[in-house]
Amino acid sequence: MIQPSNSLIVAVVSRTMIPYLQVFALYVIFHGHYGPGGGFQGGAMVAASLILSRMALGGERAEVQFRSAWGSPLGAIGALLFAAVGLVAVFFGGEYLNYAYLPLPLDDPALLRSYGILFIEIGVAIALTGTLVAIFDDLVEGHEDYD
Amino acid sequence: MKTLGIILLLSFGALMVYASLGLPAHGDASAPHHRDASVTGSPGAAAYYIRNAYRDAKTINMVTVTLGDYRGIDTLGETVVVFTAGMVCYLILRRKKE
Numbered sequence: 592m593i594q595p596s597n598s599l600i601v602a603v604v605s606r607t608m609i610p611y612l613q614v615f616a617l618y619v620i621f622h623g624h625y626g627p628g629g630g631f632q633g634g635a636m637v638a639a640s641l642i643l644s645r646m647a648l649g650g651e652r653a654e655v656q657f658r659s660a661w662g663s664p665l666g667a668i669g670a671l672l673f674a675a676v677g678l679v680a681v682f683f684g685g686e687y688l689n690y691a692y693l694p695l696p697l698d699d700p701a702l703l704r705s706y707g708i709l710f711i712e713i714g715v716a717i718a719l720t721g722t723l724v725a726i727f728d729d730l731v732e733g734h735e736d737y738d
Numbered sequence: 739m740k741t742l743g744i745i746l747l748l749s750f751g752a753l754m755v756y757a758s759l760g761l762p763a764h765g766d767a768s769a770p771h772h773r774d775a776s777v778t779g780s781p782g783a784a785a786y787y788i789r790n791a792y793r794d795a796k797t798i799n800m801v802t803v804t805l806g807d808y809r810g811i812d813t814l815g816e817t818v819v820v821f822t823a824g825m826v827c828y829l830i831l832r833r834k835k836e
Binding site: 626629631667702707708712714715719721723726729732 | 803824827828
């Protein structure tokens with residue numbers, strides 16, 4: 592378990608930054624349709640904010656926001672969500688990952704594809720967040736100094 | 739040994755710079771990868787993506803359309819690669835609780 596930082600500056604700055612980082616990460620994920628951004632970048636930013644809270648505030652307080660046991664399952668859920676979107680398209684008569692066949696009440700196949708891309712971006716973001724935090728936690732847990 | 743390493747590194751860097759001089763200019767519309775068809779006549783994908791990305795997916799960012807829709811299985815593979823890295827760290831580094 593990581594100990595909290597002794598520095599007041601680190602504690603105050605990271606406590607101020609973390610919520611804004613997370614909101615901006617959501618913006619990056621959902622802005623991927625209109626400009627630079629997307630699931631990979633946004634998920635990495637969420638993971639960065641969670642890792643910052645672990646390093647600056649200490650493992651005990653960071654666990655309140657995101658438990659270290661959640662990392663690997665969340666990574667699996669995100670990757671499976673992506674694969675499931677593809678399978679849903681197969682079940683409704685299309686090819687794998689052909690979002691035009693998703694069962695949403697929309698007539699325009701182009702609009703359906705837009706929503707399909709949004710779903711997979713969310714899946715990618717969840718997978719990235721879970722996996723990166725899990726890797727950090729695994730590295731720290733294996734380290735003797737942080738027990 | 740150290741000098742040899744530095745010489746190798748510098749010569750490889752020079753090779754990379756020399757190779758980059760042969761690349762087409764940024765945004766060059768007549769570059770080979772932007773043409774409708776290659777030299778041998780096979781159709782090129784990039785020109786199709788640029789013309790039809792908005793029509794096909796109603797999404798302004800054509801990079802997102804390419805990654806998420808036209809090349810969706812690639813992106814799925816990338817996600818699985820990241821997840822695999824996480825699983826490998828889990829299996830190798832995580833210690834069992836006694």
